[in-house]
Amino acid sequence: MKNTLYVGNTQKFNAFLLFYVVTASQIGVGIHGFQRVLYSEAKQDAWISLVLSFVLAHIAVMVMMKTLDMYESNDLYGIHLDIFGKYFGNFLNFIYIVYCMAAFLAILKNYIEVINTWVFPYLDTIFLCITILIIVVYAFSGGLRVIVGICFFSFFFILWIPPILIFPLHYSDLNFLLPVLDTELKGIAKGVLSMSFTIIGFEIINIIYPFVKEKDKYKRYVHFGLLFTLFLYLSILLISLTFFSGEQLSKTIWATLTLFSIIRLPFIERVEIITICIWLIIILPNLCLYMWSAYRGVLRMKFISTKKFTFFFVLIIFVVNLYVNKRATINMLNDYFGKVAFIVVFVYPFILFLFAFIKKKIKKSQVSKNEEN
Amino acid sequence: MKKTKPILILLICTLFVAGCTEQKILERISITTLLGYDLEEEDKVTTTLTVRQVSPDDKSSLETQSNTEETSNGTSIKVNLQTSKKIMAGQLRVLLFGKKLAQDSIEQTLHTTMMNSEISSSIYLAVADGTTKEIIEAQYENITDIGQHVFNLIDHNVEEQHSVSSTLHEVVRNNYSPFRDIAMPIIKKEGQIIKINGLAIFNKSKMVGELSSEDAFYVIMLRDKFKAGSVELSLPGNTLNHDRDQDDKLEVSIDSIKSKRSINLTNPSTPEFDVTVDFGCRLIELHSNENTGRPEVTKKLEKAIGDKMESEISRIIKYTQEKNSDIFGFGDDYYASVRNSGLTEAKWHQMYPNMKVNVKVNIEIFRNGVFE
Amino acid sequence: MFKNNKQKKEDKEKKEQQKNEEKPKKEPISPDKNQFLLTVKEKLHSPSDFIVRSVSDNMIVVYVDNLVDNKNLNEIILTQLQEVEETPEAIHQKLTIPEVDIVDELNKFIGDMLQGAAVVHIVGHEKVVVAKISAYQSRGLSAPENESQVIGSQVGFNENLSTNISLIRRYITNPNLCNEKFVLGKQTKTSLSLLYIHGIATEEYVNTVRQRISDLDIQDILDSAVLAELIDDNSKSIFPQMLLTERPDRFCDGLLSGKVGIVVNGSSMAILCPYAFIEFFQSREDQNLRWPIASFVRLLRFFAIFTSIFLTPIYVASLTYHYEVIPQPLLVPLSESRAIVPFPPIIEALLLELIIELLREAGAKLPTKVGQTIGIVGGIVIGTAAVQAGITSNILIIIVALGALSSFTTPNYMMGNVIRIVRFPIILLAGFWGYYGIMIAICLMLIHLLRLSSLGAPYMAPFYPPRFKQWPNSIIRLPITFIKRQTVNSRNEDSNESQQGEKKVAK
Structure with a gap:
């Protein structure tokens, strides 16, 4: 097949690192406040929505990997070019690049908003944007090896969260979870939909696939990664549901942070302020991976030096960042992006798989015909 | 490289200029630990607070301020006019409601408190028997920091389960929960001591009754x-x-x-x-x-x-x-x-x-x- | 062994190539006595310590005073020369000195002479006999000062290349210990040795080092530290990527775990590479202590690094921006101690850190005894006075002193310096943007460390790329039966598996 990527062995990384890549790419800003929207849709059955959304994610990722396996060493961009031809394929690639940039922007803006609300109300968003961009560019210019390294280390910055959840457990009341399955199915389904902004990130597998060393056993690590995120999200959600009363939860914008603010350790009070600052290193892999995905796409369309790409990418993000600066605009961005992300991550893979499957069948029959002739 | 250097320098300069943010240096702000709200006539609210004045010779004194205004932000502006340092609420420990205010409604005050990200949700709430002003502004011989004192008073009683736990979080939770009402301890000044003197029970956000301790x-x-x-x-x-x-x-x-x-x-x-x-x-x-x-x-x-x-x-x-x-x-x-x-x-x-x-x-x- | 021979052949070829390059400069030796002396004197700009002694009418011996061993000269050369036939070949055969050469090129023997050789010239011959009897003035072996340890050997390298190599050979008596010689520096002609154990060291790293050294085109090289900076992967980085050690046991430990070593003449520090970040915090002494104690000390050291880098920044950030985070019991003493300090915390912290750095620098430059006094007097006097004058708070003094103390626990001096210096930018960031600033610093540092490599091997190994099996022994010290000889980044699997197997059997 044409468009196949040739990746040197030195550029590849071990399959088990995919576990860290997937968890790091999923856990981001969404975790700060996903409970609110989820609760407003699915009420006390929000956790069912969460589990369902992860089941869906497992299926979606399975389909993605099936599609990728049809091609030996190729990414989403190459598959597009192969199936849809040069023009339409490039058009789809362009859309995916825009999607990556939108994801980048949404993560950046949400994080800046959290910092501005909780820690530094007077700190300029321009400043925050520039500092984060500098860090991202520095990491990005180190190449995929460094990006995966950050994914790996950021995983350890997440690990302290589950144990610290014991403190709010003291205030929790199991009654708030009952009665189970009281919400209508429609509400639960809507809840699944509202999770899409929080759960996305694993679509990175589409792009990173050619760089994985052991192609025969990478799948289990992707699933493990999803399971870990499920465990983390579910524990946070269950604690939040029992910790807050219903209406209170629907009024709390960043429920996880409010949850943390009740924790009082002997040497630190107000854990949430430290959490927010530590979150910089947790969103870093998100940002780097999206930027890297965009770069891979741009490379497919036109060969461009890394420096030039970095310059334009940063410029676009920075300029757009200037226009999105109100809470209302950010919320709108989140809503739109969430819907688009749902289509890109949960719907589109199935369509693509279908096309790839048909194309493969046609090719096979052609080959067999040729052989007969 | 020649081009990037000036850009880098420019970037760093803008960073330092753009990155200036409000400092809250510990000894240059007034940290309040106890806040009291009382209802006055015409729906006005009097805010009373204690502020620790730090002095180098190991003897910090307490200062109390109070003012009346319609919104709590309005009062805080007015209080700031009376103090030499900016008042910050990040270390707030206890929020007291005057009995009159509690009987009227604590809804509004709760909401503003929750909106403020500066205030931790682990602070204690209590109702004062009488007005909070009396309790806060009184002189005590054996109590150096009344905010800390009231906090410890409630905290250890909650720990030993002599008193209902009434953290801001729990109060807000019960307030927003449709099928559950608030209960919080009542605090009373008796001569030179402050004590927990019962339990205030609420219907929605109105105090309707009292139980003994x-x-x-x-x-x-x-x-x-x-x-x-x-x-x-x-x-x-x-x-x-x-x-x-x-x-x-x-x-x-x-x-x-x-x-x-x-x-x-x-x-x-x-x-x-x-x-x-x-x-x-x-x-x-x-x-x-x-x-x-x-x-x-x-x-x-x-x-x-x-x-x-x-x-x-x-x-x-x-x-x-x-x-x-x-x-x-x-x-x-x-x-x-x-x-x-x-x-x-x-x-x-x-x-x-x-x-x-x-x-x-x-x-x-x-x-x-x-x-x- | 075959490979080894091949390499040597290659080396010889290389040397020949070098000779060929120098050929146009080749100057013949005059057979005439006076002419010979004239040219030599001209070459050396007639130095006052150039000595000419005539043995007979036709034969003279020239040498540079103080570079040759007078005892050898008088007792062996001068006496034996009287009895031999006056041809270079005969002398070459007769002289009972370990190193005697016949040289027919002017520059070559002048070079030898400057390294301490006596040159015998015979009238009528275009060749001279070079007898190497150098008396190298070097300091005796002494205990290493920068890397002292309580338990273990107390010998350190000195400035003499051959002494150092003999020390290493005493530790590792193994025919596989390869020693390749290089000469670097157009002006200084410094000789240096590349050491590795064939079969344990990874071929790739040996080749890289060899390549990098022979690619160097420099005027002079006076110390191994300069060489280390010249040949490491990122010379702009603040972190050292190669270890400089003055301990032969540490050096041999490195060689045995597959690293490549370089010893430079005139420098008491030997280079070991590739070296990973975590290994800079492991001391050779850890191996000599019982494992629980060594593990505790190691963990203590990691804790010390953390406090050293982050304690002062956290103080600055908390007091400037995040007063909410300080627990109530600490709040009062903190604000009371800060009450009369006129500066914001960032200035206060920078001031105090600078004072500590000044004390350290002054103490390091002065002789040991005076240095200690300066440290104590300066620390106590300045510290107490600063608090009493109200320039700093006493809590900060504790924090800064703790940070300085912690930074000295790093077993490597170079890394200790890095940890001390890295604090300053972090304090600045913390002073401007609080915890967010500290987090920026952590991110940048982490990315930087991930980007670094040592001889192409990842610097953060074994943490990233993760080799989980090596984690326990990198963080704590496992009991000796659990330790595999190979350390971070030097994996030469096939040849080593068998050796390890043998070792275990032997046990």
């Missing part, structure tokens, strides 16, 4: 996961010794070791609840010379204590029903056990006064000290 024991027993706590009971005098007069009280003090409570809805239409409390305890004090080591004596005692507790609990529940204040969260239990109940806040408040509760207390005395 002894009753708090039973409220916690029904409300929370009960862990530790001791109670003093006066049983009828003839419990152990039939020769004695019934009016001659037998004083008993017990200390809980383990307790389990379960609430079951038996009849959704009335509604009717079965409340069972298994209470394992040890005997601390008994004003009698009976040998408590003997099984039949223990049994008698257990029975008497159980009966006494049952009647106390029933009395308290009755009182809250009269005031229509569901501080125990029976509504949540109702909502949790009845599927598709369509329960609303108004509906529950109609049902609550007619609710029937069957209380059963099983006492088990495990040990009774080293001397019989």
Whole structure:
């Protein structure tokens, strides 16, 4: 097949690192406040929505990997070019690049908003944007090896969260979870939909696939990664549901942070302020991976030096960042992006798989015909 | 490289210029630890707060400020006009409501407090008997920091389960929960000391009644996961010794070791609840010379204590029903056990006064000290 | 062994190539005595320590005073020369000195002479005999001062290349210990040795080092530290990527775990590479202590690094921006101690850190005894006075002193310096943007460390790329039976598996 990527062995990384890549790419800003929207849709059955959304994610990722396996060493961009031809394929690639940039922007803006609300109300968003961009560019210019390294280390910055959840457990009341399955199915389904902004990130597998060393056993690590995120999200959600009363939860914008603010350790009070600052290193892999995905796409369309790409990418993000600066605009961005992300991550893979499957069948029959002739 | 260098320098410069943010240097701000709200005429609210003035010679003094304005932000601006340093609320420990304000409504103040990200949700809330101004502005001989003092007072009583836990988070949670009402301790100044003097119970965000501080024991027993706590009971005098007069009280003090409570809805239409409390305890004090080591004596005692507790609990529940204040969260239990109940806040408040509760207390005395 | 021979052949070829390059400069030796002396004197700019002694009418011996061993010269050369036939070949055969050469090129023997050789010139011959009897003035072996340890050997390298190599050979008596010689520096002609154990060291790293050294085109090289900076992967980085050690046991430990070593003449520090970040915090002494104690000390060291880098920044950030985070019991003493300090915390912290750095620098430059006094006097006097004058708070003094103390626990001096210096930018960031600033610093540092490599091997190994099996022994010290010889980044699997197997059997 044409468009196949040739990746040197030195550029590849071990399959088990995919576990860290997937968890790091999923856990981001969404975790700060996903409970609110989820609760407003699915009420006390929000956790069912969460589990369902992860089941869906497992299926979606399975389909993605099936599609990728049809091609030996190729990414989403190459598959597009192969199936849809040069023009339409490039058009789809362009859309995916825009999607990556939108994801980048949404993560950046949400994080800046959290910092501005909780820690530094007077700190300029321009400043925050520039500092984060500098860090991202520095990491990005180190190449995929460094990006995966950050994914790996950021995983350890997440690990302290589950144990610290014991403190709010003291205030929790199991009654708030009952009665189970009281919400209508429609509400639960809507809840699944509202999770899409929080759960996305694993679509990175589409792009990173050619760089994985052991192609025969990478799948289990992707699933493990999803399971870990499920465990983390579910524990946070269950604690939040029992910790807050219903209406209170629907009024709390960043429920996880409010949850943390009740924790009082002997040497630190107000854990949430430290959490927010530590979150910089947790969103870093998100940002780097999206930027890297965009770069891979741009490379497919036109060969461009890394420096030039970095310059334009940063410029676009920075300029757009200037226009999105109100809470209302950010919320709108989140809503739109969430819907688009749902289509890109949960719907589109199935369509693509279908096309790839048909194309493969046609090719096979052609080959067999040729052989007969 | 030649081009990038000036850009880099420019970038760093803009960073430092753009990145200037408000500093909150510890000794240059006034940190308030106790805040009190009182209702004045014409819906105005007086805010009273204590501020620690730091001085280098190890003797920091406390300063209190108060002012009246319609919004709490308005007051804080006015208070700032009176102090030499900016007042910050990040280390706030206790929020006090004047009795009048509590009887009016605490909804608005709660909302503003929650909106402020600076304030931790682990601060304690309490109602002041009288006005908060009296408590805060009074001079105390033995109390150096009244904010810290009140915080410790509530905190250790909550820890030992002498008082209902009333952190900002719990109060807001109960306030926004449709089927549960707020309860918070009442604080009173008596001469030179400040003490917890009972329990204020609320209907929605209005204070409607008071319970004595002894009753708090039973409220916690029904409300929370009960862990530790001791109670003093006066049983009828003839419990152990039939020769004695019934009016001659037998004083008993017990200390809980383990307790389990379960609430079951038996009849959704009335509604009717079965409340069972298994209470394992040890005997601390008994004003009698009976040998408590003997099984039949223990049994008698257990029975008497159980009966006494049952009647106390029933009395308290009755009182809250009269005031229509569901501080125990029976509504949540109702909502949790009845599927598709369509329960609303108004509906529950109609049902609550007619609710029937069957209380059963099983006492088990495990040990009774080293001397019989 | 075959490979080894091949390499040597290659080396010889290389040397020949070098000779060929120098050929146009080749100057013949005059057979005439006076002419010979004239040219030599001209070459050396007639130095005062150039000595000419005539043995007979036709034969003279020239040498540079103080570079040759007078005893050898008088007792062996001068006496034996009287008895031999006056041809270079005969002398070459007769002289009972370990190193005697016949040289027919002017520059070559002048070079030898400057390294301490006596040159015998015979009238009528275009060749001279070079007898190497150098008396190298070097300091005796002494205990290493910068890397002292309580338990273990107390010998350190000195400035003499041959002494150092003999020390290493005493530790590792193994025919596989390869020693390749290089000469670097157009002006100084410094000789250096590349050492590795054939079969344990990874071929790739040896080749890289060899390549990098022979690619160097420099005028002078006076110390191994300069060489280390010249040949490491990122010379702009603040972190050292190669270890400089003055301990032969540490050096041999490195060689045995597959690292490549370089010893430079005139420098008492030997280079070991590739070296990973975590290994800079492991001391050779850890191996000599019982494992629970060594593990505790190691963990203590990691804790020390953390406090050293982050304690002062956290103080600055908390007091400037995040007063909410300080627990209530600490709040009062903190604000009371800060009450009369006129500066914001960032200035206060920078001031105090600078004072500590000044004390350290002054102490390091002065002789040991005076240095200690300066440290104590300076620390106590300045510290107490600063608090009493109200320039700093006493809590900060504790924090800064703790940070300085912690930074000295790093077993490597170079890394200790890095940890001390890295604090300053972090304090600045913390002073401007609080915890967010600290987090920026952590991110940048982490990315930087991930980007670094040592001889192409990842610097953050074994943490990233993760080799989980090596984690326990990198963080704590496992009991010796659990330790595999190979350390971070030097995996030469096939040849080593067998060796390890043998070792275990032997045990």
